[in-house]
Amino acid sequence: MGELPEHVAVNREYWDSMAHEWVAAGERSWAQAEPTWGEWGIPENKLRLLPDDMTGLQAIELGCGTAYVSAWMARRGASVTGIDNSAEQLRTARRLSQQHSVVLELIHGNAEEVAKPDDSFDFAISEYGAAIWADPYRWIPEAHRLLRPGGTLVFLGNHVFVGLCSPVDGSYPTTRRLERPYFGSHRLDWREAADDPGGIEFTLTFSEWIKLFRATGFEIIDLTEIQAPADATGLRSGVTAEWAREFPQEHVWILRKEL
Secondary structure, three states: OOOOOHHHHHHHHHHHHHHHHHHHHHHHHHHOOOOEEOOOOEEHHHHOOOOOOOOOOEEEEEOOOOOHHHHHHHHOOOEEEEEEOOHHHHHHHHHHHHHOOOOOEEEEOOOOOOOOOOOOEEEEEEEOOHHHHOOHHHHHHHHHHHEEEEEEEEEEEEOHHHHHOOOOOOOOOOOOOOOOOOOOOOEEEOOOOOOOOOOEEEOOOHHHHHHHHHHHOEEEEEEEEEOOOOOOOOEEOOEEHHHHHHOOOEEEEEEEEOO
């Protein structure tokens, strides 16, 4: 596939270096009987991101990390492929899949360019993963290519408000001010962040998301802006619980590939 794009190479190095910090979280999520989602652990019965019965479905997780979402889908009956940019994250995923006797196909690669034929899957999902670490102008069309007509794409990631209200120097916490322009917020480089230096993330304005979906051939089924629970406390990825109760930290899009 040639040389990796800068953001893919940067994010691969970043996640390989910090994968050990996510082992315990992956183990906890693999052990859960029912899914919970996002930074604040919103229950599946509130968000409804997965079909109750996935028997016979071919599913892919784009940016699977430790692959607990893939495991949740497999336990609902799906045949599941997970792809992730980090070999170290996949090392944990493979160990946990063996430990829990859950069969998954796990691929080390870039979710913007997946080595699978067109129309291979019925369902695609990303909880963070590709949803923030891949360029939407590349991974959204790729997800469309991978899905069969009528197939579903679900993704959960950072709400655009998080980037807008994050101090430009990358310090914590997120503020109640607009710290950067709304327009032109597509690419956020956190390598020199004052607190918790990271990789390169992506987001879009709402009009840009909608135009991209329509241009790609997706129908919008639903959009949820997630609110932190009333009893939530602490700081999650630089966002306080109080902030996340008043402003959306995360969004969920549900899309369908047009017939």
